[in-house]
Structure formats: structure tokens, C-alpha cells
Amino acid sequence: MADYNKDEIKRIEGKWREEWKKRDVYRVENQSDKPKYYVLDMFPYPSGAGLHVGHPLGYIASDIVSRYKRLKGFNVLHPMGFDAFGLPAEQYAIDHGIHPAVSTAANIKTFKDQLSKIGFSYDWSREVQTCDPSYYRWTQWIFLQIFDSWFNRKKGKAERITELISVFEKEGNKNHPFPNTKYAVPLSGSTEFSPSEWNSFDDRTRQEILMQYRLAYLAYTDVNWCEALGTVLANDEVINGVSYRGGYPVVKRQMRQWSLRITEYAERLLTGLDVIDFSDSMKEIQRNWIGKSVGARITFEVKSEKGQHKLTVFTTRPDTIFGVDFMVLAPEHELVKEITSTKQQGDVDAYLKYVESRSEIDRMAEVKKITGAFTGSYAINPFNGREVPVWISEYVLAGYGTGAIMAVPCGDERDHKFAKHFNLPITNIIGDHYNGTEANPTKDAILQNSDFINGMVMHKAIDVVIAKLEENGLGKSQVNYKMRDAGWSRQRYWGEPFPVVYKDDMPYAMDETELPLELPESNNFKPSGSGEGPLANLKDWVNFSAGKRRDSNTMPTHAGAAWYFLRYTDPHNDKAFADKKALDYWGQVDVYVGGSEHAVAHLLYARLWVKILHDLGYLNFDEPFKKLINQGKITGDSRFVYRVRGTNKFVSSGLKESFDTDPLHVDVKIVSGHELDIQAFKRWKPDFADAEFILEDGKYICGAAVEKMSKSYFNVVNPDDIIENYGADTLRMYEMFLGPLELSKPWNTHGIDGVYKFLRRFWNLAHDNNGNLNVSNEEPTREELKVLHRTLKKIEYDIDHFSFNTSVSEFMICSNELSSLKCNKRAIIEPLVIALAPFAPHIAEELWSELGKTDTIFNASFPAYDEQYLKENSFEYPISINGKVRAKMNFALDMPKEDIEKIVLASEAVIKWTEGKAPKKIIVVPGRIVNLVI
RNA sequence: GCCGAAGUGGUGAAAUUGGUAGACACGCACGUUUCAGGGGCGUGUGGCGCAAGCUGUGCGGGUUCGAGUCCCGCCUUCGGCACCA
Secondary structure: OOOOOHHHHHHHHHHHHHHHHHHOOOOOOOOOOOOEEEEEEOOOOOOOOOOOOOOHHHHHHHHHHHHHHHHOOOEEEOOOOEOOOOHHHHHHHHHHOOOHHHHHHHHHHHHHHHHHOOOOOOOHHHOOEOOOHHHHHHHHHHHHHHHOEEEEOOOOEEEEHHHHHHHHHHHOOOOOOOOOHHHOOOOOOOOOOOHHHHHHOOHHHHHHHHHOOEOEEEEEEEEEEEOOOOEEEOHHHEEOOEEOOOOOEOEEEEEEEEEEOHHHHHHHHHHHHHHOEOOHHHHHHHHHHHOEEEEEEEEEEEEEOOEEEEEEEEEOOHHHHHHOOEEEEOOOOOOHHHHOOOOOHHHHHHHHHHHHHOOHHHHHHOOOOOOOEEEEEEEEOOOOOOEEEEEEOOOOOOOOOOOEEEEOOOOOHHHHHHHHHOOOOOOOOOHHHOOOOOOOOOOOOEOOOOHHHOOOEHHHHHHHHHHHHHHOOOEEEEEEEOOOOEEOOEOOOOOOEOOEEEEOOEEEEOOHHHOOOOOOOOOOOOOOOOOOOHHHHOHHHHOOEOOEEEOOOEOOHHHHHOOHHHHOOOOOOOOOOOOHHHHHHHOOEOEEEEOHHHOOHHHHHHHHHHHHHHHOOOOOOOOOEOEEEEOOOEEEEEEEEEEEOOOOEEEOHHHHHHOOEEEEEEOHHHEEOOEEOHHHHHHHOHHHOOOEEEOEOOEOEOEEEEEOOOHHHOOOOOHHHHHHHHOHHHHHHHHHHOOOOOOOEEOOHHHHHHHHHHHHHHHHHOEOOOOOEOOEOOOOOHHHHHHHHHHHHHHHHHHHOOOHHHHHHHHHHHHHHHHHOOOOEHHHHHHHHHHHOOOOHHHHHHHHHHOOOOOOHHHOOOOOOOHHHOHHHEEEEEEEEOOEEEEEEEEEOOOOHHHHHHHHHHHHHHHHHHOOOOOOEEEEEOOEEOOOOO
16 A cells, blocks of 8 residues: 555556456446447557557547446446558558568557557457458358349349349339449440240340449449559548559559448438438438439430430429530540531640540649530420530530539639639520629529510429420439449459359359358559559469459458448357357447548448348448447657757757758657657757757747657657556546547647646545555435536536546546545545446546455446435525416525515516516526626 | 637636636645755746736627627637639
């Protein structure tokens, strides 16, 4: 027994870490009489750099929640694992010749060592690693279920391919047309076939047709090809049209690749957002990504030298149909070569050549540049027969809608600029709302020059026009989504191999019993150069048998992460991805804590996989995460010294303007606040051993900047160092105290003393000067009970609202008050120790055991607060007029009776006088009467 | 440009949802402790003012007995998307 100092903290924390492990207190069972609660962290990618203080932020929050829920009587699942496939390990292997499996295992060990010191309550027996064959066996298995499914649009859900086949046998595909006509190529001409046609197709044709429907399918899709790196890059490795690494140009190139048909789930992914508890911004990011727009498809006739053609456009504004002054096609549009007139051929060819010459970078850099060419043909407005010219231009994207638009210059800014640039006439259909120099996209104008919708308000005319289009067979209402299908092939080594075998170039699912298809051993991680991944180098593996071939691509890291939360429920199962009973028992994740950077990719894929597995009957829920909390990033607080150019002289920040200087990052460890420790600086690097300094007021003051934590900025704060000096409990509480969880904030170790002092004071409440336990069994006073119950209530409220910074404050207030009351009563201390346990488990457990408890504090129950102690300082007084309560007043207990009477009379008068406009509630506090005016 | 979030002391931030703005903590100042010290404890600390007092939550209006909180219009910062018809 000693003071709560550095050595004692080490002893306590070490002791309990051991003890908890020995007693296996974190193990969770899959059945219980208690209600379940599932608290999940986004599992980390184990990078080589180890943890910095930013990483544990979310983990601490989720740990507090899970410990609290456990104290509240829930059976809590709180697992951890590793997203262990991925590019950095592969890149490291290329650079250092160390196999990804080796470096990944080493990194995982480092992570676990660091995590274990922070006192997390993970059930490590449930750990998963996505690169483990016993795990990715089931990633591959789920992939095969997706491959074996199609989306029945009539029912809005996924079904087995066998059901589609029986539909084809009975009725052909007339009720289930190809989902994506872009890829519907196996049939010559028509995209519709009858049952008898289906039955006459050979197996190869059938497979190709089925491929068009599968939720995991092969197709020629664009990839980002980087010639300089000789490899394909993922979208997030391409920044503004150049490679993330090296900044080399990137071009689009077609390759046969796997995709997931996530677009079929666009609507469900969108409506699902309404029933889950994500932040507004997170939902908004997903909504934007899905990008739903409602409008109509309208078909125009086009007259050209070669004859009549149909041109279909998508528009969200069918009400502007009479303002159409021209049409624009994407340069890639298939109709371009059909309708280009002889006279315009030169212009069009020149333009197509120009478009082709432009790289992605050029396009992005010059978005505002207006270019285009006239095709020489005219389209006919289906309502009034007006002929308008058809142009081509880059600003119309081939990949969205139909790749063609009807241009309404008075209402659309881009169309307007285009019209002005090429001197095309502009029809005004919105009267005064159009000023002749700028388009106005309003929906509230009264329509003019608009035939049968003249005089109508625009937003009301939309449905009228659609009805008329459908009536005349000229178009129909249509919903469009920006979201594209998800590319699922990566030309990489360190990922899950696709569990398929190609025969005659068609992929067939491997048998379930043959899984996992293990990643073959290799020491060659370099891309094959042909655009294929490193696995293509392993010829024996790829062409493993005559006439049979394996896929040389691997899945993206999103694959393993799309379902890991399901595996935690039953991580050692080798008969299924998880037992149905376990899945049903744990159900949805109640709280998911992680960074907002996964807003689109990971969260959408996880939601997609769960929806598919739900449709196929494996899950009884179709949203994985009930509630999502995005913890903010913790940034680094960098420090700079200023070296006078060409010298070894360093000038203090305030004086640097008088010199020509270069800023250099300096290790934050040798700076106290902003003052540099000059001796430590001289020792830091040999170059600085005889550095000279120009000081201000005898000090060297450093410059500062908030940046991402990075080794190269020397601003990384390692949690191990904090734990070494203050202990894990202080680290945990301080990270929470720093500010609201969702906020990003720079790390600053300065305030940590406050939290440390609190823990010491709390410790001292129950200990005498010699460090011996000193609690009394006296009955607590009303005042002490008030402090206790107010604290318990506040802590409950705060944890339920994920407001951990205020709970830490509340503990401080509580301990300050108890200190000044000199309260060391067991009846007060004991419940507070339980309340503190989620935040500072080590010290709580130690106090708990000192108080004579033999069982771990985890199995205690969170003390309930009692309202009766909280209402004591004020009372409520109803104010009645004619026997009806019209307002309530709260009076402080110590308010003199005469004053209360005066106020009540005055209030009644006010309420009568103002006829009910008076306040419902008036707070009256000592020394002040709030706004009583007669 | 569009969408989302947010602007409160020297600093991190509270404000139980419309009711004493700045809790709690850092920092700072003063005091104290047989205190060598950057340690412990205590007091003070939004600004102006000796004071009573005045003023104060990005800016300008509004609603209300009462606004950090609600409404309208701006400004700034941070995130997301970016020719999506």
C-alpha cells in the first residue's frame, strides 16, 4: 500500500492485467439470460508504425460503453481482430523482401502488445484475422453465394440463380430484362429471349447470359492503368488523375474483372439509412454517393443523312421540355457515327481526336472549358415537332444516364454557357426569372412558351409531362443513380484468391468442400507487367490442370471487412461462416465506433453483404450496424526550429522575420510547450551538437503547426510513453477528457496532470497519508448522498449520450466536493468505484479489492441513482388561473416565504393580463427574479 | 459551385435542449507548505472599471417576459462530392 504514484500505478496495472487474464474475465458466452449488447470497433489494419495516441481514442470510448453495459446487466460482445490483407504489407515485401505474412504477423503482435497495456475488455478468444485461411475460407464462401445470386427486381431482393433458371425455362426473360444493357452482348440483336430459345441455347451461352444477372459478375470494366508503375491502381490510389505514389499519369483501360452488382441495392441502401442511427453527415455522404435522381427518360427522333434514329435522354426536369434548344451527346455515344453529316464529319473527327488526346488530369483541370462539335443532324421535340441541333461535348458523361441530354439553356448553367459559347438561340420559358445572362434552375417559375403546360408552376408540371410521355409512349418516369457497380478484382498478391475455376474462359464456382483456395506461396510480389497481378507469375498455380485456369486476381481488402462482425459471433466454426443460432442471438451491432474515412467504401460493402446474406436467408436482419459513432482524428502538434540559411544558427520564432530561414521539424519530446530544450536539441542529432542560437528573453521559442501524426514530422506521441509516466487509467480518462469524441483535435499532453491529479485525489479519499485503506462505515449525510446520486445520474446520462468528456468532469467535481466534505464513507466511495470502473478499470479494481471484494468489479452492478436526493434544493409551485394550472415555478428552498407569495401573486397577474401568452415555466433563483414585468 | 458539420475566455471546452453563460481542466497571478526545485495545498482569474456597475457566445436583423440555443440574411473554418443533366 502506498501513495498513488508512478511505481504504485505500475504495480496495480500490471497486477490486474495478469489477474484478469488468469481469471478469463473477458470471455463472453453465446447464451445468457441477460439481454445482449454488441459493441464493435472498426478493426485496424496493422501497419508497421505501431499505435500513436490517436488510435485508441475510439477503442477507449467503446470499451467504456461495453464495460458500462456489462455493469448494467447486459451480456456484452466486445471483440477485436485485424484487417490483415492489404497493399502496404505487399509494398513492404517488394521493398524489403519480407513476406507479407511475416511482416503482418509481426505488426499484429506489436499492436496487441500495445493494446493490452490500455486495459481493454476484449474477448481475445474471438479474435479474427482476415488473412487467416480459416477466416478467408468463409470470405470466399460468401463470395460464391453472391456469385450464385441475382437480384429479382420484382421482389426487390436477391434470389438463387437456380430460381432464375427456372424462370427462364418457363417464361424466358421478358419479365426480367438484362439489368445492365451495356454488358448485354451474348445475343445477337435482341436482348429478349423466349423459353424455347433459352432451352435451345448451349451451356456456354446460358452461362454468359446468367453472368449478366449474377450479383458477382465478370465484365470488361475500366481500370486505372499506370504505365510507369506497370500496374493497375485502385480508385483511392489515384489522386486528381495521377498515381498516389510517384504522381505518374493514369489512363483508363478495359480489363475483364469481377464486379459486385451493388447498383441493384441502391434503393435499399438508401432507404435503409432511415432506420439506422448514423450522423447526418455520414448519411449525407452515403446519399450523395448513391446519388439518386428522379426524372424521366424521353425519346427524341433524330433525322440524319442515314435516316431516322431514336435518341433517348435522361432528365430530372421534364417540365422544361419546351425550353430544349439543342441536344448534346457524350463523345463516346454510339449514335455519334450514325448521325454525323458529311459536312460535319471533319469537325466531329477533329473533336473526337481532341477528346482522346486529353488525359484525366487535363479534363479535371479544365472542367470549365467549353468545347464541342455539331453533328449536322437535328432532333425533333416529341411534343411540338421543333427541330433542334444535335451536338457532342465532353461535358456530357457517357457513364451517367443515357450519355445524352436535352439542353435547356435558360434553366441549366452548363447548357447556358454552351449556348452562349456556340451562339445558339435561347428559348425563355420562365419569363422574368431568366435575365438573359445567367441560367436560372428554379422550379418555382410559371411556365411560358410551353404549349400545354403554359401557366403551370414548374414543379407541378413535372408529373403532368411524365404522364403525357407515358400516355404517348414517348418516355417514362425513371430513377437514376450515380453509384457504379463495385470493382472487386485487384491485381495484387496479398488478398483472397477468387474461388473459381475457368473452363473455356467461363468461371465456375469451386465446390464448397474445396475451400479455402489458399493463397499460394510466392516470393515474387511484383505485378506481372501485363496488367495482371503477381499471381499470374505462378504459372503452375494458375494453369493447375489441363483446360482449367484460376483467376490471377485477388479480392480487395473490403471483402474481409464486409462481414468480420458476423464472424466474431462464432469465430471458430468450421461448418459455417457462423452458426445461425449465434447470429440470431447477437444480431445487429448495437454500437459501431470508427473513423469517418470509411463512409463510403467499407460501410456500404458491409451493408451490401448483410443485405444479400439476409435475402438468402442466412441473417434475420438486413442492416449490420444499428448505431455508428465516428470518433474524430487526433492530429499532431508539430514544433519547428528556424535555421538561418547556410549556417548552423537557429533563430527563435519571434525573431525569424529578420533572417532568411528554413523551418525544420523538431522532435516534440524535446520541446516543453513552445520552449526548446537546447541541451536536448544539441544531443538530438550530431549535426546540431555545436548549433548556435539566437534567443528571445533568454529562451528559444519554437514555431507550431497542427498536422497529421507522422514519424517524419517528429510529432508522434506513443501511448506507451504516456502509460509509462501516468498509467493506462490516466491515458484513458485524459483521451476522453480532451473534448467531444466526434471532434478532431490536436494532441496536447499539457492538461494530463489534471486528470492524473483527479485519480490521485480519488485514491486519497479512501486512503490515509501512509497509503493505508481508510474508509469509515458511518451513515452518509444528505449532502454526501446528494453528491453521489447527482454524479451517478450524470454519468449514466453521459455514457448513454457518448459524452465522455463531461463524465470525466463530473467525476472531478464529485471528488472535489467529497474532498472538501472530508468524506471517506464506504456507502459513498463504493458505488463511485463501480461508476469509475468503465473509465479507469485498474484503479477501480484495486480499490474494489481493497474494500474487501473477492469477485472482479466487472461482475458488480452499476448502482442506481435515487431522484429523491436530487430535488432537494428546489421545489415546484404550480400557478393556477380559474383552477387550471397555467405555469409552474421552481423556487429555491432557501427563498423567504413572503418573497414567494409576492412572486406568485405577480405571476398570476401577468398570466391573466397576457391571456396565456405568459411563460409556461418561470425559474426563480436566489437573488434574482427572472423577467417579471407588470 | 453543391451538400453536410461547426464558430463561446489566453487554451481544451461545459451549459441536463428556451431559463443565473463560461461548469471542469490547463495556463496564469498571488498566497501557503522546514517548499532546493517545474512538487503539494489554498485563493483569484471573460473584458472594461478603484467601485457600484456596464458589457459579453462570428456579424446583422427577428420571434420571445427571457436566445449560445429558435427563425431570416451574411462571414469564416473544417469535412464530403465535384461537369451526375
